Amino acid sequence: MTTDTPARLLRLLSLLQSPREWPGGELADRLGVSRRTVRRDVERLRELGYPVRATLGAEGGYRLVAGKAMPPLLLDDEEAVAIAVGLRAGAGHAVAGMDEASVRALAKLEQVLPARLRHRVTTLQAATTPLTGGDGPTIAPETLTALASAVTGRERLRFAYRAGDGGESHRLTEPYRLVSTGTRWYLVAYDLEREDWRTFRVDRLSEPFATGARFTPRDLPEGGVEEYLRRSIRHHQDSYAFTVRFTDAPETVAARLPKWLGSLESYGDGGSVLTGTSSEPVEWLAVRLGLAGYEFTVLEPEELVLCVRELGGRLSRAAGTPTP
Numbered sequence: 192m193t194t195d196t197p198a199r200l201l202r203l204l205s206l207l208q209s210p211r212e213w214p215g216g217e218l219a220d221r222l223g224v225s226r227r228t229v230r231r232d233v234e235r236l237r238e239l240g241y242p243v244r245a246t247l248g249a250e251g252g253y254r255l256v257a258g259k260a261m262p263p264l265l266l267d268d269e270e271a272v273a274i275a276v277g278l279r280a281g282a283g284h285a286v287a288g289m290d291e292a293s294v295r296a297l298a299k300l301e302q303v304l305p306a307r308l309r310h311r312v313t314t315l316q317a318a319t320t321p322l323t324g325g326d327g328p329t330i331a332p333e334t335l336t337a338l339a340s341a342v343t344g345r346e347r348l349r350f351a352y353r354a355g356d357g358g359e360s361h362r363l364t365e366p367y368r369l370v371s372t373g374t375r376w377y378l379v380a381y382d383l384e385r386e387d388w389r390t391f392r393v394d395r396l397s398e399p400f401a402t403g404a405r406f407t408p409r410d411l412p413e414g415g416v417e418e419y420l421r422r423s424i425r426h427h428q429d430s431y432a433f434t435v436r437f438t439d440a441p442e443t444v445a446a447r448l449p450k451w452l453g454s455l456e457s458y459g460d461g462g463s464v465l466t467g468t469s470s471e472p473v474e475w476l477a478v479r480l481g482l483a484g485y486e487f488t489v490l491e492p493e494e495l496v497l498c499v500r501e502l503g504g505r506l507s508r509a510a511g512t513p514t515p
Contacts, residue, residue: 196232199224203232205265207243207255214252229253268308275300275312294369298336298343330376330394335369337399338378342366345408346401348380353395364389365406368416372451372471379416381409388412390423417451421468430470434490435480437463447483473498 199222206213206221219226233243233253246252266274275297301309341348348366353359364380371377376393388411412419433453437444441455441463448455453467469476477498480487489496 196235200232200235201265203229204236204241204255205267207236207241207253208265212246212252212254218253271300271304272308272311275304275308294335294339297332298339301336302340334393334396334399335376337401338366338369338393338396341399341401342369344401345405347383347404347406348399348401350391350399351397352391353397355395362389362391363402364391365409367408367411369393370416370420370451372420372449377420379420388419390420421451421453430468431473431492431494432468433466433476433492433495435465436488436490437465438486439463444483444485447485448479452479474502477502 202222203218206218215226215229218229222229222232224232233245236243242256244254244256246254301312304312338348340346345365348364350362350364351359352362363383364378365383366378366380368379369376370379378391378393378396380389380391381387382389414422436458438461440461441457444463444465445455448465452469453465455463455465458464473492473495476495480489480499481502489499
């Protein structure tokens with residue numbers, strides 16, 4: 192019998208998070224308490240925000256259902272290991288959609304994993320080889336979680352950095368945001384020694400260390416994180432401008448394209464035009480535009496026009512459709 196109420200509530204919550212309905216009598220037996228105590232404990236969970244639904248009948252039953260907000264979850268050892276391994280596998284690459292929120296979740300989970308489970312996660316990941324990976328450079332999950340923790344906790348961050356020309360330096364920053372472009376991870380931060388905002392490629396960053404010193408976020412550069420990152424990439428790397436016309440409205444197309452890719456404006460009768468700059472290969476941009484799922488026409492540059500034309504012909508031939 193569990194006499195400690197907090198421990199009993201945690202045990203009850205763990206049982207209810209299994210996808211089934213629990214008869215009141217079975218819960219009472221599992222917890223070693225009376226049905227009346229089970230009813231009181233269920234009310235306590237409801238007060239804490241857990242949506243527990245009760246059913247009437249001789250036995251009566253309880254089930255945890257979806258509510259308006261996401262309550263804390265309890266995970267057993269196997270579930271925690273499975274989630275951590277899955278998040279780590281995806282975090283090593285700048286996978287489209289694997290954004291800051293996903294890395295932040297990994298950081299929270301690994302922060303509370305017991306040493307024995309953390310060892311299991313590391314061992315399992317080292318013993319497996321993913322069949323597929325991202326197009327960008329691989330990044331250690333520990334690096335991403337360290338950065339995400341510093342961003343979330345608003346802690347000043349030290350790290351070593353290797354510039355594009357090979358120059359080595361050590362930076363002290365106020366990290367603001369991690370951004371995935373689909374092929375790379377970037378850290379947008381305020382560089383305290385240079386007294387200005389900077390963009391850092393995470394694959395060139397090493398030895399991240401959160402100092403523990405808190406900071407108050409500064410006003411962002413004009414245009415926000417996405418615009419600043421776009422300008423920074425254009426300034427530091429060889430890039431090209433592009434213009435693409437869509438037959439769908441800007442708000443429709445915007446839902447299927449990352450904000451950092453460019454700016455969308457209305458054009459003609461219900462259409463839109465995307466303008467931007469990219470340092471990624473034109474092949475990557477051609478595929479990314481196609482994945483949006485909307486009809487489009489490339490206006491410039493000519494290299495992208497030719498790439499889309501060649502890719503379209505290749506895909507048509509692969510489907511057995513003769514090209515004109």
